[in-house]
Amino acid sequence: MPKFKTFWKLGFRIWDLFEIWFLLFGILGQFMNADPVKKINNALGSVRLSPSEKSRVRGILASRLSARPNFWQALLKPWVAALVVFILVAGGGTSLAAEQSLPGEPLYAVKVGLNEPVRGWLVLNDQARADWQAERVARRLQEMSALEKAGRLPPLTRQNLAARLQQREMLELDQAFKRHVAAMNQRFERRQRGLNAVTQTAVRDVLSEIEVAHQAGLKAREQGEAQMALQEYRNALQRSQRVFILINTR
Secondary structure, eight states: OHHHHHHHHHHHHHHHHHHHHHHHHHHHHHHHTSHHHHHHHHHTTTOOOOHHHHHHHHHHHHHHHHHOSOHHHHHTOHHHHHHHHHHHHHHHHHHHHHTTOOTTSTTHHHIIIIIHHHHHHTOOSHHHHHHHHHHHHHHHHHHHHHHHHTTOOOHHHHHHHHHHHHHTHHHHHHHHHHHHHHHHHHHHHHHGGGSOHHHHHHHHHHHHHHHHHHHHHHHHHHTTOHHHHHHHHHHHHHHHHHHHHHHTOO
16 A cells, blocks of 8 residues: 555556646747747857767766766755746847857856856866866966957956956855865765775875865965966866776775
């Protein structure tokens, strides 16, 4: 009897999932018939991803899917899928066009206020969160470089963008990195007894190298050398992959 009840509840959950999907597509179908949306869709219909961008998107999706802790848990949360589908269908063209925008341009608010938060929501572990924060710092630096090449980066604008980079993206990168390191140390402590002495020593050595790179990144950040700081953080993140390999070695 308990098994029958469990099966019955699961059946209702699956039916609810299909019901929500049909409702969602019905709403989107009506929404896409609106004239303003048609105009936007037609105007942005030429926006396409390049082969390198497509490859990068596939890599991001593959890493997220492999890191997902529970497939059925994600499946039974249809509001997540509904949000992603709504953004891709209703505003996909605008979002893609916004990816090429720079500070001061109309679509830049979409880039930093919609695209980047949505990508952040799809990150599922501490390593990926730190990597994403490093990517955000790189995006800000690339934007400043593009503005400079276009002759649109006067000293005051450079100063304001650099200050915002320090107060937002660099700070969030450091916070995400510290959480990632803390998670690594906790995992190492849990598995330490199952590792041989050579592996334990190797892990401690790599953790020391990570801390050295972190301190170098902090120093570069204090000196206003954002590019150098980013490189040190990325070096540390790359070394952290070695830690997980060693910890999982039997």
